[in-house]
Amino acid sequence: MNGQCGKTAAGNHENTERNAAREAVEDAQRYNPAEIEPKWQARWDADASLYAAEGHDSAKPKFYCLEMLPYPSGQLHMGHVRNYAIGDALARFMWMRGYNVLHPMGWDAFGLPAENAALKNNTPPAEWTLANIGAMRQQMRRMGLSYDWATEVTTCLPEYYRWNQWFFLKMFERGLAYRKKSNVNWCPECQTVLANEQVVDGRCWRHEDTIVEQRDLTQWFLRITRYADELLNGLDKMDGWPEKVRTMQRNWIGRSEGALIDFAVSDSAEKITVFTTRVDTIFGATSVQLAPEHPVAQNFAVKDAVLASQIDIILAQQKAAREAGDLGAIEKHGVDTGKFAVNPFNGKFVPIWVANYILADYGTGAIMSVPAHDERDFEFAAKYGLSLRRVIVPNQVANDLQQLPYLAEDDSSLVDSGQWTGQSCVDAQQKMAQYAKENGFGTSTVTYRLKDWGVSRQRYWGTPIPMVYCANGHTGIEPGGVVPLPESALPVLLPAQVEITQQGGSPLGRVADFVNTTCPICGGPALRETDTMDTFVDSSWYFYRYTDAQNASAPFDSAKANYWFPIDQYIGGVEHAILHLIYSRFWTRVMRDLGMIQNDEPATRLFTQGMVIKDGAKMSKSKGNVVSPDLMIERYGADATRMYALFAAPPDRDLDWQEDGVAGISRFLSRVYRLTMKFSQQISQPDSQSASIIAYGPAAQALLRKLHQTIAKITLDFSGRWHFNTCIAAIMELVNTIVANEAAMDSGEISSPVISEVFRNMVLMLAPFAPFLAAELWEQLGGQGAVFRIAWPVADAELAREAELEIPVQVNGKLVNVVTVPAGSDEATIRAAAQSDAKVSARMAGKTVLKVIVVPGKLVNIVVK
RNA sequence: GCCCGGAUGGUGGAAUCGGCAGACACAGCGGACUUAAAAUCCGCAGACCAUAACAGGUCGUGGGGGUUCAAGUCCCCCUCCGGGCACCA
Numbered sequence: 001m002n003g004q005c006g007k008t009a010a011g012n013h014e015n016t017e018r019n020a021a022r023e024a025v026e027d028a029q030r031y032n033p034a035e036i037e038p039k040w041q042a043r044w045d046a047d048a049s050l051y052a053a054e055g056h057d058s059a060k061p062k063f064y065c066l067e068m069l070p071y072p073s074g075q076l077h078m079g080h081v082r083n084y085a086i087g088d089a090l091a092r093f094m095w096m097r098g099y100n101v102l103h104p105m106g107w108d109a110f111g112l113p114a115e116n117a118a119l120k121n122n123t124p125p126a127e128w129t130l131a132n133i134g135a136m137r138q139q140m141r142r143m144g145l146s147y148d149w150a151t152e153v154t155t156c157l158p159e160y161y162r163w164n165q166w167f168f169l170k171m172f173e174r175g176l177a178y179r180k181k182s183n184v185n186w187c188p189e190c191q192t193v194l195a196n197e198q199v200v201d202g203r204c205w206r207h208e209d210t211i212v213e214q215r216d217l218t219q220w221f222l223r224i225t226r227y228a229d230e231l232l233n234g235l236d237k238m239d240g241w242p243e244k245v246r247t248m249q250r251n252w253i254g255r256s257e258g259a260l261i262d263f264a265v266s267d268s269a270e271k272i273t274v275f276t277t278r279v280d281t282i283f284g285a286t287s288v289q290l291a292p293e294h295p296v297a298q299n300f301a302v303k304d305a306v307l308a309s310q311i312d313i314i315l316a317q318q319k320a321a322r323e324a325g326d327l328g329a330i331e332k333h334g335v336d337t338g339k340f341a342v343n344p345f346n347g348k349f350v351p352i353w354v355a356n357y358i359l360a361d362y363g364t365g366a367i368m369s370v371p372a373h374d375e376r377d378f379e380f381a382a383k384y385g386l387s388l389r390r391v392i393v394p395n396q397v398a399n400d401l402q403q404l405p406y407l408a409e410d411d412s413s414l415v416d417s418g419q420w421t422g423q424s425c426v427d428a429q430q431k432m433a434q435y436a437k438e439n440g441f442g443t444s445t446v447t448y449r450l451k452d453w454g455v456s457r458q459r460y461w462g463t464p465i466p467m468v469y470c471a472n473g474h475t476g477i478e479p480g481g482v483v484p485l486p487e488s489a490l491p492v493l494l495p496a497q498v499e500i501t502q503q504g505g506s507p508l509g510r511v512a513d514f515v516n517t518t519c520p521i522c523g524g525p526a527l528r529e530t531d532t533m534d535t536f537v538d539s540s541w542y543f544y545r546y547t548d549a550q551n552a553s554a555p556f557d558s559a560k561a562n563y564w565f566p567i568d569q570y571i572g573g574v575e576h577a578i579l580h581l582i583y584s585r586f587w588t589r590v591m592r593d594l595g596m597i598q599n600d601e602p603a604t605r606l607f608t609q610g611m612v613i614k615d616g617a618k619m620s621k622s623k624g625n626v627v628s629p630d631l632m633i634e635r636y637g638a639d640a641t642r643m644y645a646l647f648a649a650p651p652d653r654d655l656d657w658q659e660d661g662v663a664g665i666s667r668f669l670s671r672v673y674r675l676t677m678k679f680s681q682q683i684s685q686p687d688s689q690s691a692s693i694i695a696y697g698p699a700a701q702a703l704l705r706k707l708h709q710t711i712a713k714i715t716l717d718f719s720g721r722w723h724f725n726t727c728i729a730a731i732m733e734l735v736n737t738i739v740a741n742e743a744a745m746d747s748g749e750i751s752s753p754v755i756s757e758v759f760r761n762m763v764l765m766l767a768p769f770a771p772f773l774a775a776e777l778w779e780q781l782g783g784q785g786a787v788f789r790i791a792w793p794v795a796d797a798e799l800a801r802e803a804e805l806e807i808p809v810q811v812n813g814k815l816v817n818v819v820t821v822p823a824g825s826d827e828a829t830i831r832a833a834a835q836s837d838a839k840v841s842a843r844m845a846g847k848t849v850l851k852v853i854v855v856p857g858k859l860v861n862i863v864v865k
Numbered sequence: 866g867c868c869c870g871g872a873u874g875g876u877g878g879a880a881u882c883g884g885c886a887g888a889c890a891c892a893g894c895g896g897a898c899u900u901a902a903a904a905u906c907c908g909c910a911g912a913c914c915a916u917a918a919c920a921g922g923u924c925g926u927g928g929g930g931g932u933u934c935a936a937g938u939c940c941c942c943c944u945c946c947g948g949g950c951a952c953c954a
Contacts, residue, residue, distance in 0.1 A: 030904095244869050244949075251868080251950050258954080276954060289954090321952095332952075357952045367954045376952050449953060574948085647890075648877060653870095654947085656877055660891050668890085670905090716881080726879065729889035736889090739906095808885040813935050815885055853934050859884050863934050 031673035033637025037772045041141055051146045053102040056563030060100035064564045065091040066543055068572030069106040074132035076139045078612040078619055081629045085642035086609055086651050087571045088145050089768040093718050096792035102564055103146055104546035106153030107133050110535045112190055114461045118500045125461045129156055143638045144771045151549040155538035162491030163555040164537050165466040170594055172484050181218040184454055191504055192458040193219055195534060196451050197579045202322055220465060221452040224586045228253055228448045231585055240605035245577045252578045254449025259433040261442040263288055263341035272296050272341055275363030275447060280428035283417040284391035285368040287351045288341040291360035300337050310335040314356045332357050332380045344441040346418060363447050378405040391417050455534040460500060460507035462532030464492040469527045470519040486520055506530040539580050540587035561597050570603035610654040627657055639770035640666040646724040669773055672735055676759055676777045682752040683759050683781050699744045700754045707758050708800035710734045711793045714765055731765055761793040809834040810861040811843045827854045834860040
C-alpha cells in the first residue's frame with residue numbers, strides 16, 4: 001500500500017470489493033497445490049505402513065521396483081526428479097494392479113565430495129553427509145514419492161559398511177580379494193587411485209579436466225576377471241536390458257581368443273611370448289614388436305644406453321597419448337633393438353623392435369608382426385621398410401594378390417606355410433596352437449580387456465579395509481604381512497576425528513589410534529590398512545540390503561532376498577553402464593557362490609532414462625542452465641513438476657525442460673480439480689454398478705466410450721513400452737471430452753451414475769502421475785482408503801467400441817473424403833458407401849476402376865485409370 | 866574407423882502391426898468476460914497456390930533411389946546430430 005490509494009474514487013472501491021468477494025468464492029474452488037500437497041505429505045509421513053511392502057509370505061505376486069540410489073549432494077536435480085517420477089508411477093500402478101511392491105530408497109553416502117566440503121566449510125564429512133540426506137529425503141517426500149522409508153539404506157553408517165568389510169573378508173578367503181603391486185591410475189585432483197572403469201579418455205570420471213597419471217603402487221584388487229566369461233555370456237540372456245548397455249559391457253570385457261607363442265631370443269636364454277589371434281599367419285611374421293616396458297626390452301636397454309634413451313622416448317610418447325586420451329591417433333614409431341627372435345614354426349630369425357603401438361598391459365605386451373595380414377603391422381612395416389611375406393590367400397578369387405594387407409580369415413587358406421599350406425585359416429588356427437602346445441612352445445589362450453577391480457582408495461570417507469599388517473610376523477606371516485581381521489572384530493569403525501587436508505597419502509594414516517593395533521593372531525603390534533574401499537563397493541549390493549535393512553547379524557536374510565530377487569525393474573541413467581552395472585553383476589555372482597542368493601543377475605529388466613536438457617545442453621552447473629526442482633515445486637506444485645517430467649518426452653529420450661510446459665500441466669490439473677469439485681455432489685461411490693449402460697443417451701454413451709478407450713490405452717502403455725507422455729495425453733483427451741460435455745452433465749442429460757463412473761476412474765488413472773491431487777479428489781469424492789490401493793480400472797471392450805466408424809476413402813492413394821459406416825460393417829457395405837460418396841464418384845468420373853482395396857475398419861483405396 | 870540411437874509444424878512431441886501425418890501440449894493469433902489487467906472460457910493454426918469468399922488444388926516426416934493399391938513406418942545408398950568403443954594384436 002502507498003499514498004496513491006487515497007485518490008481512489010468511491011465507485012472503484014465498490015468494484016474492488018465486489019471483485020474481491022467473487023475472487024474469494026473462486027479461490028475456494030481453485031486448485032491450490034501449496035495447500036493440498038503439504039496436507040497429504042503430512043498424512044503420508046505419519047503412516048509408515050502406507051508404502052510398506054508385504055512380507056515374503058504375501059499371496060500377491062511380487063514386484064521389486066528400484067531406482068538407482070543417489071549420492072547425497074544435498075540437492076535433487078531434474079535428472080533425479082525424472083528418474084523417480086518414472087519409478088514412482090510404475091510402483092503405484094503395480095500396487096493398483098494387485099502386486100506386492102517393494103519400492104525402497106537409500107543413499108550412496110561415502111565419497112569424495114564430503115571431504116571437499118569438509119575442507120571448504122570445516123564440517124566433518126559425516127555431519128555434512130547426514131544433513132544432506134535429511135534435506136534430500138525431505139525433498140523426496142515433498143515430491144510425494146512412494147518409498148518405504150523403513151527400508152532406507154545409508155551406506156556410510158557402520159550398520160551398512162560393516163557388511164562391506166564382511167564381504168571383503170569372504171572374498172579374501174576365496175582368493176577374490178588380493179593385494180598386488182601394479183601400475184595404477186592416479187587422479188591428482190582426487191589424490192587417490194582410480195579403477196580402470198573410472199578413467200574416461202585418460203581423465204578422471206569426476207574431474208574431466210584432470211589427466212590421470214600412472215603410478216606403481218601396491219593396492220587391493222577384487223578378482224572380477226574370474227567371472228569374465230560368465231559376465232559376458234550372461235549378457236546374451238538379458239533381453240530385459242537395453243542392447244546398448246549389453247554392447248558396452250561386451251566391449252568392456254573384451255574377450256579375445258588366441259594363442260601364446262614363445263619366440264626364443266637369439267644369443268640369450270630369454271624368450272618372448274607373443275599373444276596373437278591369428279596364429280595361422282605366423283609364417284608371415286617378419287619381426288617381433290615389444291612394448292617399451294617389456295622386460296626383454298628393458299634388459300636390452302640396460303646394456304645399451306642409446307637404445308635405452310630411444311625406448312624412453314617411446315615410453316614418453318605412449319604416456320603423452322594416454323594422457324591426451326587418444327592412444328589411437330599417435331604416429332607409429334619404433335626402434336630396432338638389433339637383436340633377433342626365432343620363429344618356432346620355421347626357425348627363421350626375425351628382428352626384435354620396440355614400438356609405441358604395443359601396449360604393455362594387453363596380452364603379453366609383445367606381438368609377432370605380420371605386415372601382410374594386419375593393418376597396423378602393415379603401416380609400421382611400410383614406414384620402416386620391413387619386409388612383407390604373404391601367407392594367406394582367398395579361396396575363390398586370386399586377383400587381389402597385390403592388395404595387402406589381406407585381413408580375411410573366412411574362406412581363405414594358407415600358402416607358404418610349411419605343412420599347413422593349403423589348410424583353411426580356421427582349421428590352421430586350431431591345429432597350429434595344438435602343435436605349439438605339443439612341442440612346448442605355446443598354447444591356446446583367452447585374453448580379456450577387463451582387468452581386476454582396484455578398490456583401494458587413499459581417502460578418508462569410505463569403508464575401512466578390514467586388514468592389518470603384523471609388524472613382527474609369526475608362523476605363516478612374514479614381518480609386515482597381511483592378516484585379515486576376524487569377523488568378530490567388525491565393524492572396523494571409521495574414526496570420527498580425522499584431519500582432512502589436501503596433502504597426499506591416506507588420511508587414516510595420520511590417525512595414530514586407528515593405525516596402531518594388535519595382530520589378531522599373535523597379539524603383537526600391527527598396523528591397520530589405511531586405504532578405504534572404492535564407493536562402488538557400497539552400491540554393488542545395496543539393493544539386497546533393502547530386503548532386510550535392519551538385519552544386525554547378516555547382510556540380509558537369504559529367504560527374503562530370494563523372495564524379492566531379481567529386481568523386476570531397475571531404472572537409472574546410462575552413465576553407469578560399465579561401472580555400477582558391471583560391478584553389481586559381479587557381486588551378485590560372488591554372493592551366489594557364497595550360497596546367499598540364488599539369482600545370477602541382479603535385475604531382470606533395466607531401463608535407462610534419457611538426460612534432462614535445457615537450451616540444447618545437458619543441465620549442469622558449469623553450463624548455468626540448471627532448473628531447481630524446489631523452485632518448480634514452489635511455483636507449480638510437485639504433481640505438476642513430476643507430471644511434466646513424464647509428459648514432455650517418452651522416458652527413454654532426452655527431455656527438453658520448458659517451464660511454460662510445467663505451467664500448462666498446472667492449468668490442466670486446475671481444470672481437473674475444478675470439474676471434479678463441481679460435480680462431486682453427484683458422484684457416488686459404486687454401491688450400484690452401472691449395469692445397463694446401454695440405456696443411456698448418446699452423449700453419455702460417447703463419454704463412457706472415451707473413458708473406456710482411455711483405460712485401455714493407459715493400461716496397455718503401462719504394461720508395455722512406458723510412453724507416459726501418451727498416457728497423460730490420453731487423460732487430457734478424456735478431460736477435454738468431459739469439458740465438452742459439461743453442459744450435458746449440468747442439464748442432467750448425462751446422469752449421475754455416468755458422471756460417477758467417469759470421474760472415479762479418471763481420478764484413479766491420475767494417481768500414478770499426480771498422487772497428491774488424486775488423493776485429495778478421491779477423498780472429496782467419498783472414496784475410502786488410499787487411492788493407490790484401489791484396484792486399477794478395467795476397460796470394458798463393449799463400452800469402448802465405437803458405434804460408427806469414419807472410413808477414409810482414397811482414390812489412387814490420395815485421400816478424397818471420409819465416409820461414416822456402422823461399426824462392424826462388412827466389406828461390401830463399406831465399398832458401397834465409399835463408391836456412392838459424391839466427392840469420390842466425382843473423382844472417379846470417366847475412369848475405369850482397376851481395383852478396390854477395402855481394409856475393414858481402416859480405409860478404402862480405389863485404384864482407377 | 867566400428868557399434869548403438871536419432872532427424873516429423875514456430876517448439877516439445879503423437880502416429881504401438883504398411884492404412885486419414887501433425888494426437889496431446891507449449892508458444893502465437895483472434896474473440897468472450899473485465900473499467901483494465903491477470904486468470905478463465907470459446908475459436909484459429911504444416912507450407913504453398915488460388916479465391917471477394919466459399920469451394921478447390923499442389924507439396925510435405927534430413928536427402929536420393931526402390932518395393933507396394935498405399936511408406937514417417939519396409940529395402941538400398943547418402944548427409945547431419947547425439948552416445949559408446951577404438952593401435953586390444
